Amino acid sequence: MKLPFFLARRFVASETVDGTLPVARSLSAEGLHVTLDLLGEYISDRSLASAALESYIELIQLIEASNRASMEESNGSTGSTVTIDHNISIKLSMIGLKIDESFCYDNLVRLLDVAKKYDTFIRLDMEGTDVTESTLSIFERVFPMYPDHVGIVLQAYLRRTAEDVDRMCQLNARVRICKGAYSEPDSLAFQKMSDIRERYLEYMQMLITQGKYPGIATHDDILIRETKAFVRSQNIAAENFEFQMLYGIRSKTQLAITAEGYNMRIYIPFGRMWAPYFSRRLRERKENVFFVLKNLIRR
Numbered sequence: 001m002k003l004p005f006f007l008a009r010r011f012v013a014s015e016t017v018d019g020t021l022p023v024a025r026s027l028s029a030e031g032l033h034v035t036l037d038l039l040g041e042y043i044s045d046r047s048l049a050s051a052a053l054e055s056y057i058e059l060i061q062l063i064e065a066s067n068r069a070s071m072e073e074s075n076g077s078t079g080s081t082v083t084i085d086h087n088i089s090i091k092l093s094m095i096g097l098k099i100d101e102s103f104c105y106d107n108l109v110r111l112l113d114v115a116k117k118y119d120t121f122i123r124l125d126m127e128g129t130d131v132t133e134s135t136l137s138i139f140e141r142v143f144p145m146y147p148d149h150v151g152i153v154l155q156a157y158l159r160r161t162a163e164d165v166d167r168m169c170q171l172n173a174r175v176r177i178c179k180g181a182y183s184e185p186d187s188l189a190f191q192k193m194s195d196i197r198e199r200y201l202e203y204m205q206m207l208i209t210q211g212k213y214p215g216i217a218t219h220d221d222i223l224i225r226e227t228k229a230f231v232r233s234q235n236i237a238a239e240n241f242e243f244q245m246l247y248g249i250r251s252k253t254q255l256a257i258t259a260e261g262y263n264m265r266i267y268i269p270f271g272r273m274w275a276p277y278f279s280r281r282l283r284e285r286k287e288n289v290f291f292v293l294k295n296l297i298r299r
């Protein structure tokens with residue numbers, strides 16, 4: 001059964017690119033950075049993976065075209081032009097990781113060629129533990145060819161992550177650190193929030209001091225406060241890292257952090273395949289479920 005889109009609207013910008021670009025532009029006008037995520041995951045059919053690759057390529061081109069159009073429009077007018085960051089987040093399982101790793105690698109290289117041409121940064125989201133190692137190893141193969149155009153995500157809840165943080169710092173790769181959103185067993189992932197936070201803070205410090213422009217992705221006040229305190233204590237400038245949050249979650253806090261002089265990037269999901277993303281957001285926080293129920297009753 002397909003759920004109606006209005007349920008997900010708080011967390012998903014639109015079902016189409018055309019509906020999403022104005023959202024990205026208005027967040028950019030408020031001083032926020034953005035990354036666009038065409039939703040979908042775990043594709044098991046080659047032709048669908050190839051179609052997803054074409055959609056990612058088209059997204060890069062549409063961001064470029066939309067920025068060009070708004071620059072032309074504002075030519076002659078006195079106001080400054082707002083452009084959308086050339087920055088997208090993708091999932092390797094969308095372009096064939098679960099089908100055949102070499103097929104996925106070839107698809108990623110094709111995408112990164114386009115990304116380089118349009119000076120676009122591609123973040124490889126991290127998925128479940130069935131693909132952690134394959135995601136990292138494909139990343140390590142492409143990174144030397146596209147060091148300025150590709151980055152990775154690590155999840156603080158995984159028991160393996162200390163080594164992966166080290167591995168990515170050695171590479172000097174851009175890492176987004178997040179807690180981790182998938183259900184994983186105790187043998188692979190810490191389950192207690194206090195353990196996850198402790199690891200997160202350790203990795204945040206490593207990435208800020210030894211890594212390259214890390215993304216500190218969280219809505220958690222404790223982690224945000226500790227990150228600010230750490231950079232202050234080490235005299236680390238705000239331009240050396242960025243905070244990241246999800247579209248529709250803590251919008252006022254996103255602006256408040258930007259007003260303090262920090263970079264804040266908003267992850268904007270869109271597209272018709274929003275159900276798994278939506279259900280992860282509901283599972284994460286009971287207030288998100290209440291919000292959806294409230295809107296349901298209001299209609």
Ligand SMILES: Cc1cc2nc3c(=O)[nH]c(=O)nc-3n(C[C@H](O)[C@H](O)[C@H](O)COP(=O)(O)OP(=O)(O)OC[C@H]3O[C@@H](n4cnc5c(N)ncnc54)[C@H](O)[C@@H]3O)c2cc1C
Pocket residue numbers: 124125126127153155178179180181182217218219220221244245246249250266267284285
């Ligand atoms: C930009 C971004 C990209 C991500 N990419 C990935 C990825 O590639 N792979 C992956 O597995 N996961 C990803 N995630 C999801 C991530 O792993 C977590 O599941 C998710 O961020 C929830 O953890 P949290 O630290 O944000 O807050 P939570 O653990 O949900 O909440 C912790 C505390 O934060 C505060 N808080 C949280 N939400 C709110 C709210 N709405 N209002 C007020 N207070 C609130 C509360 O104090 C709460 O107790 C990403 C998250 C972000 C922000």
